[in-house]
Amino acid sequence: MASITIIDIAKMCGVGVTTVSRAINNHPDISEETKAMIMQVIKDNHYVPNNSARNLKRSASKTIAVLIKGITNPFFNRMIQVFEKEIQRKKYSFILQHVDENQDEIEVAIELEKEKRLKGIVFLGGNFSHSKEKLDQLTVPFVLSTIGMTPEYDPSEYSSVSVDDYKESYKMVDYLCNQGHRKIAIITASMDDVSIGKLRYEGYKQALEDHELPLNEKLVYSMKENIESYSMENGYAVTKELLDSGEEFTALFAVSDSLAVGACKAIFESGKSVPDDYSVAGFDGLDITYYYNPSITTIRQPVEEIAEETIRILFDLINKKITHAHKTFPAELMIRESTTARK
Amino acid sequence: MASITIIDIAKMCGVGVTTVSRAINNHPDISEETKAMIMQVIKDNHYVPNNSARNLKRSASKTIAVLIKGITNPFFNRMIQVFEKEIQRKKYSFILQHVDENQDEIEVAIELEKEKRLKGIVFLGGNFSHSKEKLDQLTVPFVLSTIGMTPEYDPSEYSSVSVDDYKESYKMVDYLCNQGHRKIAIITASMDDVSIGKLRYEGYKQALEDHELPLNEKLVYSMKENIESYSMENGYAVTKELLDSGEEFTALFAVSDSLAVGACKAIFESGKSVPDDYSVAGFDGLDITYYYNPSITTIRQPVEEIAEETIRILFDLINKKITHAHKTFPAELMIRESTTARK
DNA sequence: TTGTAGGCGTTATCAC
DNA sequence: GTGATAACGCCTACAA
Numbered sequence: 001m002a003s004i005t006i007i008d009i010a011k012m013c014g015v016g017v018t019t020v021s022r023a024i025n026n027h028p029d030i031s032e033e034t035k036a037m038i039m040q041v042i043k044d045n046h047y048v049p050n051n052s053a054r055n056l057k058r059s060a061s062k063t064i065a066v067l068i069k070g071i072t073n074p075f076f077n078r079m080i081q082v083f084e085k086e087i088q089r090k091k092y093s094f095i096l097q098h099v100d101e102n103q104d105e106i107e108v109a110i111e112l113e114k115e116k117r118l119k120g121i122v123f124l125g126g127n128f129s130h131s132k133e134k135l136d137q138l139t140v141p142f143v144l145s146t147i148g149m150t151p152e153y154d155p156s157e158y159s160s161v162s163v164d165d166y167k168e169s170y171k172m173v174d175y176l177c178n179q180g181h182r183k184i185a186i187i188t189a190s191m192d193d194v195s196i197g198k199l200r201y202e203g204y205k206q207a208l209e210d211h212e213l214p215l216n217e218k219l220v221y222s223m224k225e226n227i228e229s230y231s232m233e234n235g236y237a238v239t240k241e242l243l244d245s246g247e248e249f250t251a252l253f254a255v256s257d258s259l260a261v262g263a264c265k266a267i268f269e270s271g272k273s274v275p276d277d278y279s280v281a282g283f284d285g286l287d288i289t290y291y292y293n294p295s296i297t298t299i300r301q302p303v304e305e306i307a308e309e310t311i312r313i314l315f316d317l318i319n320k321k322i323t324h325a326h327k328t329f330p331a332e333l334m335i336r337e338s339t340t341a342r343k
Numbered sequence: 344m345a346s347i348t349i350i351d352i353a354k355m356c357g358v359g360v361t362t363v364s365r366a367i368n369n370h371p372d373i374s375e376e377t378k379a380m381i382m383q384v385i386k387d388n389h390y391v392p393n394n395s396a397r398n399l400k401r402s403a404s405k406t407i408a409v410l411i412k413g414i415t416n417p418f419f420n421r422m423i424q425v426f427e428k429e430i431q432r433k434k435y436s437f438i439l440q441h442v443d444e445n446q447d448e449i450e451v452a453i454e455l456e457k458e459k460r461l462k463g464i465v466f467l468g469g470n471f472s473h474s475k476e477k478l479d480q481l482t483v484p485f486v487l488s489t490i491g492m493t494p495e496y497d498p499s500e501y502s503s504v505s506v507d508d509y510k511e512s513y514k515m516v517d518y519l520c521n522q523g524h525r526k527i528a529i530i531t532a533s534m535d536d537v538s539i540g541k542l543r544y545e546g547y548k549q550a551l552e553d554h555e556l557p558l559n560e561k562l563v564y565s566m567k568e569n570i571e572s573y574s575m576e577n578g579y580a581v582t583k584e585l586l587d588s589g590e591e592f593t594a595l596f597a598v599s600d601s602l603a604v605g606a607c608k609a610i611f612e613s614g615k616s617v618p619d620d621y622s623v624a625g626f627d628g629l630d631i632t633y634y635y636n637p638s639i640t641t642i643r644q645p646v647e648e649i650a651e652e653t654i655r656i657l658f659d660l661i662n663k664k665i666t667h668a669h670k671t672f673p674a675e676l677m678i679r680e681s682t683t684a685r686k
Numbered sequence: 687t688t689g690t691a692g693g694c695g696t697t698a699t700c701a702c
Numbered sequence: 703g704t705g706a707t708a709a710c711g712c713c714t715a716c717a718a
Contacts, residue, residue, distance in 0.1 A: 003457060005711055016689040021713060029687065046480050051458035053711035055395040056694050071424075072415040081414075084443070098439045100427070114346060114695095115394035137389050139346075232634045265634040291575045291608040293636045348695055359705035364697060372703060396695035399710050457711095 004047050012045070013038050024049060061117045064314065065095040067105050069126025071228065072098075075284055075303070076124055079145070082307035083122065090315060092119065099126070106134050113140055120314045123147060127195035132157060141317030145310040146301070148196035159317060159324045161310045163331040165196045168299045169203025171333055172281055173253055177211040180342035181251040181279065184208070185219040187238050187263065188255050189229070200255040200283065218247045223259070230255075235262025243270050250278060250342050257282035257289050260296050264338065279339035285331070294337035301331050347390050355388070356381050367392060404460045407657065408438040410448050412469025414571065415441075418627055418646070419467055422488070425650035426465065433658060435462065442469070449473050453480050463657045466490060470538035475500060484660030488653040489644070491539035502660060502667045504653045506674040508539045511642045512546025514676055515624055516596060520554040523685035524594040524622065527551070528562040530581050530606065531598050532572070543598040543626065561590045566602070573598075578605025586613050593621060593685050600625035600632050603639050607681065622682035628674070637680035644674050 006024075010017045015034065022030040023038040041047075055061065064087050068076060080096065087094040097112060099105045109121050121142040128147050135157065144160040176184050186204050189197020201220075208215055221242055227234040235254055242252070243266060254260040260282030264274050274280050274294055282289055285300030309327050316322045349367075353360040358377065365373040366381040384390075398404065407430050411419060423439065430437040440455060442448045452464050464485040471490050478500060487503040519527050529547050532540020544563075551558055564585055570577040578597055585595070586609060597603040603625030607617050617623050617637055625632055628643025652670050659665045 048453050050711055052395045052398040056399055057713045071420050077414050096441045110391050232630050261634050287575050291604050393695055400697045
């Protein structure tokens with residue numbers, strides 16, 4: 001069955017397509033009554049305009065896309081809400097697009113930009129390692145949100161909003177050291193990670209060094225490659241290995257909260273307790289860290305502020321007020337039950 | 344800067360647009376060498392076809408859309424992975440589309456069907472209460488996955504895959520009763536909920552009745568409207584109220600795992616323990632129920648099977664092997680540390 | 687206020 | 703094997 005088109009509606013109403021188009025798009029130059037009549041016919045016949053045709057014709061549409069990389073992270077839920085609210089407040093419309101773990105987000109963005117005539121793009125999550133050449137194919141403004149960039153990128157070529165992963169990680173490890181811990185294990189990303197995983201690991205190393213503690217390689221664990229990264233399951237499996245290794249430690253810093261949850265479970269299963277036997281700390285500030293038992297010490301990222309600032313910068317970019325911008329927010333060390341001073 | 348089009352490429356290659364189109368779309372009627380040449384030019388110039396134009400022209404595209412209602416639920420992550428794998432295995436492409444809590448998923452689906460020339464649709468999550476008239480506007484096959492439908496719907500008008508929320512809920516409460524609990528509180532959806540919330544509540548009522556236990560209205564709590572539904576925060580807030588009410592109970596059944604986690608936290612904060620003072624049970628089988636401390640008794644939905652069957656039915660629908668189908672999977676009662684026999 | 691016609695970028699149809 | 707050309711469904715000058 002052929003779908004009904006704007007021409008059919010026009011014929012049914014005995015008017016031209018222009019008039020129907022005006023009715024649909026709330027154009028001013030149309031009398032109230034013809035408009036009402038047309039809308040009625042449209043409703044009766046369940047006419048729905050074809051978006052492909054609209055996008056094709058439209059030269060510019062006021063829409064922003066948010067691209068999320070990888071499996072949905074609970075961390076992003078709140079951010080997305082803020083994005084949506086802020087974008088709507090600017091009278092723009094908003095597209096949420098998932099990007100597969102093994103897809104190239106820039107390619108997706110380039111396609112989407114053409115398809116939907118985007119005005120701007122927000123990249124959320126994932127690592128970011130693309131050639132300048134590729135980035136240049138993006139002709140609309142974009143902002144990297146919550147994506148740690150290693151320093152080799154030329155900051156004048158992109159915009160970003162995030163926390164300082166290096167500094168915040170340092171803050172956490174510094175806190176643990178100050179609590180008297182001298183043997184602090186870490187669960188971090190794989191060693192070839194170039195993004196937040198690496199930055200957080202660097203912060204750990206620096207903090208140890210500043211406290212004149214040796215870096216013990218046997219206390220440095222990477223997430224398992226064959227398990228979903230940053231997941232509870234991964235934290236659990238890695239911690240089991242750490243415990244089995246027999247290497248002594250008194251505190252464990254996991255570079256994400258989910259890893260920390262898994263770590264706690266592994267510790268409980270070994271008959272030990274948190275924080276009496278081992279202090280455990282996470283990173284991100286997920287809700288679960290508050291609700292877990294014991295509640296988990298973490299670094300809380302100010303997600304609302306990050307999201308709001310992301311949109312602010314994006315619109316400044318769109319309005320050509322700036323050519324690029326970088327904003328880092330301070331994160332908050334949330335000291336909770338899972339860490340304690342070393343006895 | 345105007346975007347480069349297929350015509351530009353054709354000119355650059357000194358061929359017709361048809362030939363370029365053939366190269367892009369892997370058509371057979373084209374010599375290997377011209378194809379290679381064209382692809383090279385395309386690559387050099389970073390030409391990306393405009394999807395809107397393609398969709399507009401294409402009569403049919405082999406693509407399936409999965410629509411997710413509401414805030415992303417960790418429950419869905421695994422399902423989405425399976426959907427993607429299965430859909431790709433059938434050589435179809437796959438679109439993941441989020442639907443806002445206050446958007447009408449059917450309307451989104453209708454638009455998307457036209458825009459992308461969909462072959463089929465999967466609805467995931469949310470309640471489902473739409474007129475037959477509206478459903479009829481969907482001209483492609485669709486399957487409701489994990490969406491409890493109340494009986495008033497004519498089952499011959501749609502297809503679905505899920506667990507029997509009523510029965511599984513009954514199973515849980517029956518188990519609690521068998522453990523000697525006689526005062527079982529419940530945190531359920533709001534009373535006007537027509538979907539899984541209602542079904543799970545009905546199961547609770549029936550189990551009490553079958554055990555000849557009175558239904559105590561003072562132990563029936565609905566989630567708070569002003570807090571994100573089915574969230575830990577909601578479970579926490581409601582349980583605090585329940586505890587403050589002073590009404591006696593020995594077990595608490597929360598209709599989702601996240602609610603159960605929040606409930607545990609509230610109980611801990613009141614100085615009581617789980618399960619010694621109160622048994623707590625959830626529903627869904629999220630990872631966190633295993634990793635929580637204590638681990639939480641729950642009903643584990645077989646997400647992989649549900650997802651696989653959803654796709655199987657969808658393709659049977661597409662291939663006109665069937666006109667509709669309903670499949671319910673048994674869920675598994677996972678007895679863990681958070682529940683115990685009443686002393 | 688309303689209608690006609692051209693074009694957005696692509697693919698399908700048909701000739702060559 | 704290749705190339706013109708007509709749609710696809712809509713929007714928007716421009717004309718009436």
